[in-house]
Amino acid sequence: MTKHDQDRKTRILQAIAEGSRRSGTPPTVREIADLVGLAAPSAVHHHLETLEREGLIQRDSGLSRSVRLTARGRSLLEIDDAVETTNLPMAARELVVVGQIAAGGPIEAYEERSESVAVPEFMSTADSYLLKIRGDSMIDAQIADGDYVVIKPSKVAADGDIVVAQVEENEVTLKQLFRESGRVRLQPANKAYAPMYYPTVNVQGVLVGVLRRVH
Amino acid sequence: MTKHDQDRKTRILQAIAEGSRRSGTPPTVREIADLVGLAAPSAVHHHLETLEREGLIQRDSGLSRSVRLTARGRSLLEIDDAVETTNLPMAARELVVVGQIAAGGPIEAYEERSESVAVPEFMSTADSYLLKIRGDSMIDAQIADGDYVVIKPSKVAADGDIVVAQVEENEVTLKQLFRESGRVRLQPANKAYAPMYYPTVNVQGVLVGVLRRVH
DNA sequence: CAAGATTCCGAACAGCCGTTCTAATGGGTG
DNA sequence: CACCCATTAGAACGGCTGTTCGGAATCTTG
Numbered sequence: 148m149t150k151h152d153q154d155r156k157t158r159i160l161q162a163i164a165e166g167s168r169r170s171g172t173p174p175t176v177r178e179i180a181d182l183v184g185l186a187a188p189s190a191v192h193h194h195l196e197t198l199e200r201e202g203l204i205q206r207d208s209g210l211s212r213s214v215r216l217t218a219r220g221r222s223l224l225e226i227d228d229a230v231e232t233t234n235l236p237m238a239a240r241e242l243v244v245v246g247q248i249a250a251g252g253p254i255e256a257y258e259e260r261s262e263s264v265a266v267p268e269f270m271s272t273a274d275s276y277l278l279k280i281r282g283d284s285m286i287d288a289q290i291a292d293g294d295y296v297v298i299k300p301s302k303v304a305a306d307g308d309i310v311v312a313q314v315e316e317n318e319v320t321l322k323q324l325f326r327e328s329g330r331v332r333l334q335p336a337n338k339a340y341a342p343m344y345y346p347t348v349n350v351q352g353v354l355v356g357v358l359r360r361v362h
Numbered sequence: 363m364t365k366h367d368q369d370r371k372t373r374i375l376q377a378i379a380e381g382s383r384r385s386g387t388p389p390t391v392r393e394i395a396d397l398v399g400l401a402a403p404s405a406v407h408h409h410l411e412t413l414e415r416e417g418l419i420q421r422d423s424g425l426s427r428s429v430r431l432t433a434r435g436r437s438l439l440e441i442d443d444a445v446e447t448t449n450l451p452m453a454a455r456e457l458v459v460v461g462q463i464a465a466g467g468p469i470e471a472y473e474e475r476s477e478s479v480a481v482p483e484f485m486s487t488a489d490s491y492l493l494k495i496r497g498d499s500m501i502d503a504q505i506a507d508g509d510y511v512v513i514k515p516s517k518v519a520a521d522g523d524i525v526v527a528q529v530e531e532n533e534v535t536l537k538q539l540f541r542e543s544g545r546v547r548l549q550p551a552n553k554a555y556a557p558m559y560y561p562t563v564n565v566q567g568v569l570v571g572v573l574r575r576v577h
Numbered sequence: 578c579a580a581g582a583t584t585c586c587g588a589a590c591a592g593c594c595g596t597t598c599t600a601a602t603g604g605g606t607g
Numbered sequence: 608c609a610c611c612c613a614t615t616a617g618a619a620c621g622g623c624t625g626t627t628c629g630g631a632a633t634c635t636t637g
Contacts, residue, residue: 155584171430172387175624187586192626194584211593211624212427215386267480269432270575289506289574309576359504359572360485361524370614390594402616407596409614426594426623 158183158326159194160203160220161303173212182305184326224303247279248321266297270356275299277358278311278321285309288323288336290357296321297356309336309354314345324350373398374409375418375435388427462494463536481512485571490514492573493526493536500524503538503551505572511536512571524551524569529560539565 162182166174176188176195185191195214198204203220207213216224264277280294288309290296296309304310310324312333322333322343334342377397381389391403391410400406410429413419418435422428479492495509503524505511511524519525525539527548537548537558549557 172427175426176626177624185585187588188625189587189627190585206625209592209625211390212387213625264484265480265482267482267573269479270573286504289501289504289509291504294504294572355576357509357572357574357576358482358485361570361572391596392594400615402618403595404597404617405615421595424595424622428595 155183156194156198156203157223159191159198160216160224162305163204163214163216164221164224164303165305167215173214175212179214247281248284264295264358266356266358271297272299272355275355276352283337284340285321285336287338290336291359293359295358296354297358298352299355300352302350304350304353310350311352311354313349313351314343319351321354324348370398371409371413371418372438374406374413375431375438378419378429378431379436382430388429390427394429462496463499479510479573481571481573486512487514487570490570491567498552499555500536500551502553505551506574508574510573511569512573513567514570515567517565519565519568525565526567526569528564528566529558534566536569539563 159179162179163173166172166178166182174182176191179195180186180188180191183191195204195206198220199206202217203223205215205217266275266277275297277295278298280290280292280296282292285291285294285296298311304324306324306326308324309321311319311321312324313319314333320333322335325332325334327344330344330346331348332342332344333348374394377394378388381387381393381397389397391406394410395401395403395406398406410419410421413435414421418432418438420430420432481490481492490512492510493513495505495507495511497507500506500509500511513526519539521539521541523539524536526534526536527539528534529548535548537550540547540549542559545559545561546563547557547559548563
C-alpha cells in the first residue's frame with residue numbers, strides 16, 4: 148500500500164467525520180467525492196469497500212448515508228468519542244477564553260486572567276474554547292478586532308475551514324486551510340498577509356462560531 | 363390542538379431521536395412513518411412541516427435524512443421523561459429571533475416560526491431581540507449572511523451606531539446612523555448601496571452584538 | 578519495456594427519498 | 608344535519624443515491 152493510498156483513504160475518513168459533524172448526518176457517496184476531490188462516485192465506492200474490509204467503517208448496503216466510522220476508524224483519526232455525547236439540553240454553556248491571537252503571530256495564552264463567556268449551544272460543544280481576536284488579521288472572514296471566536300478541538304478539518312494549526316514546534320496559528328496537491332496552504336483572512344505552505348499541518352481545532360460585542 | 367396531536371408529534375420526535383441514535387443517521391420520512399405507524403410519507407411530511415415551524419426540528423429541504431432535533435426539540439423529549447425544567451445558572455438569556463433583514467429592504471417578521479437562541483449576558487439586555495441577516499448588506503460592518511444580530515430596544519442612538527430605524531410608515535430598516543447638519547444619513551454597511559437621507563428618523567433599537575455560527 | 582495491478586472516470590440503472598397533489602376520512606362546531 | 612378543518616392515504620414526479628460495468632489512465636513490478 149503506497150503513501151498516496153493512505154492519504155486518500157485518510158481523507159475519505161476525514162470527510163466522513165467532517166460531513167457528519169457539520170450536518171448531523173453522514174455524507175453520501177457523491178458528497179464524499181466532492182469533499183476529497185474525486186469526480187466519480189464509483190471511485191469513492193471502491194475506497195469505501197476497501198475501508199469496510201479493513202474494519203475502519205461500517206455500511207448498510209444500499210441505504211443512503213449509512214456510512215459511519217468504527218471505533219478503529221475514529222482512533223485512526225484520533226477523534227474524541229466524548230465529543231459526540233454532549234447532547235445536554237442546555238441552551239448555553241460557559242467557555243473559557245484561553246488566549247488571544249493577532250495577525251499571523253502565535254496565540255498568546257492567558258495564564259493568570261481567567262475570563263469566561265456564555266456561548267450559545269448551537270454554535271459550540273462542551274469542549275470548545277474561546278480566543279479573542281487582536282487586530283484585523285481575520286477581516287476578510289468578517290472577524291473584527293475584539294471578536295471572540297469559538298474553537299472546537301478537532302484533528303480533522305474540511306477544505307476552507309478556519310483552523311487552529313500547529314505549524315512549528317512552538318507556533319500555533321489561526322488561518323484558513325486549503326489542501327493543494329502535495330501541500331497544505333494556510334491562508335490568512337487578510338490580503339495584506341501572504342499565505343504559508345507546509346507539506347502537512349497539525350490541526351488542533353476548527354472555528355465554529357463568532358461572538359461580537361458592539362460598544 | 364388536541365391531546366392526540368401531541369402524542370403523534372411526540373412520537374415522531376422520539377422516532378427521530380431513536381432512529382438517529384440507533385443507526386447513526388437520522389431516519390427517512392418513510393422510516394419515520396413505519397416507526398410511528400403511518401402508512402403514507404405525506405402524512406409524516408405534514409407533521410415535519412409543523413414541527414419545523416414550531417422550532418422543534420430542522421431540515422435541509424430536499425436532502426435525504428437531514429432531519430434533526432433542535433435544542434428545544436430535545437428538551438421537549440426530556441421534559442416528557444419527567445425531567446423538570448432547569449433554570450440556567452448561566453450568564454446567558456434566551457432571546458427570540460423576531461425576523462430577518464435583507465439588503466436595504468424592510469425587516470420580514472417571523473410570524474409563526476419561533477426560533478430562539480441563547481445569548482451571552484455581556485452582549486445583551488433582557489429586552490433585547492434578534493434579527494437574522496440575509497445577504498451581504500452589512501458586509502462592511504463585518505456582518506455576514508446568516509449572522510444573528512442582537513438588537514437592544516432604544517429610542518436614542520449615538521453617531522455611527524447601527525440602528526433599527528423606522529423610515530416610512532411601514533418600513534423598518536437596519537443601517538448605520540450619522541447625524542449631519544439638518545438631516546440624518548442612514549448609511550448601508552455595503553458600498554454597493556447608496557445612503558438615504560431623512561430630516562428625522564425614528565430609532566427603535568441599537569445593534570449591540572453579533573452571533574455567527576460557522577458551517 | 579512489457580505486463581499486471583491499482584485507481585479513476587463516465588455512464589447507466591434500479592431503487593430510495595423528499596415533495597406535491599388529490600381525495601377520502603373523521604371529529605368538532607354551529 | 609351541514610360545514611369546516613385537521614389528519615391520513617395514495618399516487619405520482621423528479622431528483623438523489625448506492626451500485627455496477629467497461630474502459631482509460633496511472634503506477635508498480637519483473
